[in-house]
Amino acid sequence: MPAGSGPNLVRERIWEVLDHIVDPEIRQLSIRQLGMVQSVSQPTQDTIEIVLRPTFSGCPALDIIRASVRLEVSRALDWPLEAVNVVYAFDQPWNTERISDSGRASLIRSGISPPADQPGERTVCPCCHSSRVVLTSRFGATRCRQQYLCQACRTPFEGIKPLG
Ligand SMILES: [Zn+2]
Known part of the structure; x- marks a missing residue:
């Protein structure tokens, strides 16, 4: 683990990154605003696990989102790509009630x-x-x-x- 990056700082940085990654189906919202992010954890000192709820079932965007989350998080932390695992919680489907207030406001601003x-x-x-x-x-x-x-x-x- 690089110096000066305790687990809390690492998680904070990851949430910031997740606030800039969008679902290709709803580009006006980050996956964080969408409520797709179920959890961010650090199961070992040098691995990250991010659990996402899949949006609209069968959405081809899921693979794209997984790839960009892994890439952006590993870049932001300067960690290897293999250290960042992204899994979908298919047993906990996403629903539109999970869209945050700031997400709702962004949608209205986008018309x-x-x-x-x-x-x-x-x-x-x-x-x-x-x-x-x-x-x-x-x-x-x-x-x-x-x-x-x-x-x-x-x-x-x-x-x-x-x-x-
Ligand atoms: Zn009107």
Whole structure:
């Protein structure tokens, strides 16, 4: 272990890195904001284990995310690639309720409506915040999005599909 890098500092640095890696399906959010990161641990002095929850099942992005997490973390720590293990917790599926508040705010800034997860919660227009919106298509730019039209300001927009 390099000098001046206690376990807490190492983990802190890793969380920072995870805050800059995006899911190719939702580029507006880091995997940390998405709530994909289940845990970061250091099982031995010179190995790292990062457990991620897989998003949208069968998503081809999972391999890309795993590769970039390993690469970016090993670079940031200046550790060998083999020291960084990334595993997916397939028994603990991700759901859209795990998207953090800062993630939801980033989505709105990007003109994408966050998922309405709670019972009774309505999808709102990211432009005027009206809930007078209609679903126009279940198919958006990526498989995790769908299209809406705001009846208040007439803006078409995309929203993340609720998944729980
Ligand atoms: Zn609107």
